[in-house]
Amino acid sequence: MRICIPSKGPEPGDIVxxxxxxAPYYLIHDTETGKNESYKxxxxxxxxxxxxxxxxxxxxxxxNVLVTARVGGNALGALKAGGITILLYDAAGSTVxxxxxxxxxxxxxxx
Amino acid sequence: xxxxxASGKGGTGKSMVAANxxxxxxxAESVALVDCDVEEPNLHLFFPEDxxxxxxxxxxxxxxxxxxxxxxGECARFCAFGALVAARDRVLFFPLHCHSxxxxxxxxxxxxxxxxxxxxxxxxxxxxxxxxxxxxxxxNEGEVLGVKVIREAKGRAGAERWVxxxxxxxxxxxxxxxxxxxxxxxxxxxxxxxxxxxxxxxYDVTLQKGIPSGVVVNRSDGKDEVxxxxxxxxxxxxxxxxxFERKIAEIQGSGxxxxxxxxxxxxxxxAIGRACRSLMEEGA
Ligand code: SF4
Ligand code: SF4
Numbered sequence: 001m002r003i004c005i006p007s008k009g010p011e012p013g014d015i016v017x018x019x020x021x022x023a024p025y026y027l028i029h030d031t032e033t034g035k036n037e038s039y040k041x042x043x044x045x046x047x048x049x050x051x052x053x054x055x056x057x058x059x060x061x062x063x064n065v066l067v068t069a070r071v072g073g074n075a076l077g078a079l080k081a082g083g084i085t086i087l088l089y090d091a092a093g094s095t096v097x098x099x100x101x102x103x104x105x106x107x108x109x110x111x
Numbered sequence: 112x113x114x115x116x117a118s119g120k121g122g123t124g125k126s127m128v129a130a131n132x133x134x135x136x137x138x139a140e141s142v143a144l145v146d147c148d149v150e151e152p153n154l155h156l157f158f159p160e161d162x163x164x165x166x167x168x169x170x171x172x173x174x175x176x177x178x179x180x181x182x183x184g185e186c187a188r189f190c191a192f193g194a195l196v197a198a199r200d201r202v203l204f205f206p207l208h209c210h211s212x213x214x215x216x217x218x219x220x221x222x223x224x225x226x227x228x229x230x231x232x233x234x235x236x237x238x239x240x241x242x243x244x245x246x247x248x249x250x251n252e253g254e255v256l257g258v259k260v261i262r263e264a265k266g267r268a269g270a271e272r273w274v275x276x277x278x279x280x281x282x283x284x285x286x287x288x289x290x291x292x293x294x295x296x297x298x299x300x301x302x303x304x305x306x307x308x309x310x311x312x313x314y315d316v317t318l319q320k321g322i323p324s325g326v327v328v329n330r331s332d333g334k335d336e337v338x339x340x341x342x343x344x345x346x347x348x349x350x351x352x353x354x355f356e357r358k359i360a361e362i363q364g365s366g367x368x369x370x371x372x373x374x375x376x377x378x379x380x381x382a383i384g385r386a387c388r389s390l391m392e393e394g395a
Contacts, residue, residue, distance in 0.1 A: 043193070046191065046193070047191065047192065048192050048193065048208060049190070049191075049192040049193020049194055049205065049208040050193060051193065052187075052193035052194070052195070052196045052203075052205055052208065053187075053190075053193040055196050056184060056187040056188065056193075056195075056196045056197065059184070059196070059197065059198065059199075060184060060188070074193070074205045074208070077203065078196035078198060078203050081196070081198035081199070081200075081201065081203055082196070082198040082199050083198075083199050
């Protein structure tokens with residue numbers, strides 16, 4: 001499983017970003033290898049359509065699960081059509097590591 | 112001659128000025144009045160309903176052929192507006208994000224995208240009198256490409272002696288599009304400090320576009336010193352001052368035009384038109 005967490009910085013210790021499309025970084029955690037990859041969001045400062053563009057980015061990076069606070073209209077449709085599961089994690093101020101742990105523990109609600 | 116009527120904000124009586132000016136000039140000469148406030152067109156409310164002729168305004172948007180599409184995602188990565196997403200089994204299209212740039216078609220390596228028309232608004236033409244054509248651009252609810260409808264509406268006028276464009280309030284893209292190619296801009300303002308601030312913003316846009324302008328002060332309470340000072344300092348002619356009078360307010364409140372009810376106002380609006388013309392000729 002490849003889990004994506006939108007974040008404010010590139011490290012697992014950085015704070016999660018609750019704005020899916022506008023988050024400056026995406027951290028992708030691979031549950032099989034336990035490795036983390038981090039990417040700068042190319043569309044973070046875009047003019048519009050950041051949600052669908054972020055969805056495309058996740059699809060291009062073979063993400064299976066998105067762990068985030070909320071996802072808006074068009075991006076939601078795109079993620080669902082792309083078979084990506086959205087798990088809601090809304091704990092302001094927590095880190096990417098916390099989010100990964102919350103995913104591993106289970107019990108996150110699906111959007 | 113092409114004149115735009117603009118104001119830095121809504122509610123200054125901009126449409127009232129445009130409608131009265133068009134009506135007054137049309138008594139003797141041919142006039143086209145174009146409503147470029149496509150999100151909330153209202154000029155037709157000043158004129159008795161005639162036989163409107165409505166035509167659609169459409170833009171070209173991508174249409175993906177699923178048989179050819181390899182789901183490679185090139186189109187989606189190209190689109191700067193996020194209008195396309197290549198999902199696992201199909202390409203999703205979000206029409207309201209599409210700016211009709213045509214780039215995805217070029218980007219697709221499989222030749223799977225062709226262009227198709229999607230309606231975003233209408234242009235309505237009304238013959239108010241043999242001398243007065245009213246063109247109204249209307250953008251459909253939720254659509255964003257208003258400039259496209261404005262361009263289309265403006266294109267319907269041109270053969271007339273006078274063409275008057277009523278811009279949307281503010282100073283954003285639609286206003287800039289409306290000002291494109293006009294000879295003169297009338298800036299409508301009120302005599303309040305807020306009015307002055309918005310007037311200054313609108314005046315800046317005309318400066319940037321290199322369009323000569325003049326000011327009409329509306330709903331004046333007689334204390335217009337700040338506006339006059341601003342106009343003096345910037346060398347902007349004040350074309351007219353319309354007082355705040357109960358009689359005028361009543362006529363407008365009933366949806367009528369002061370120029371239609373009172374020949375003196377008709378003459379005053381004709382004089383505004385002539386002033387615009389001579390100012391333009393001076394500047395040229
Ligand atoms: S035409 Fe341009 S804006 Fe529209 S989907 Fe294609 S690339 Fe995006
Ligand atoms: S670029 Fe062409 S082939 Fe690739 S996903 Fe888009 S439509 Fe399909």
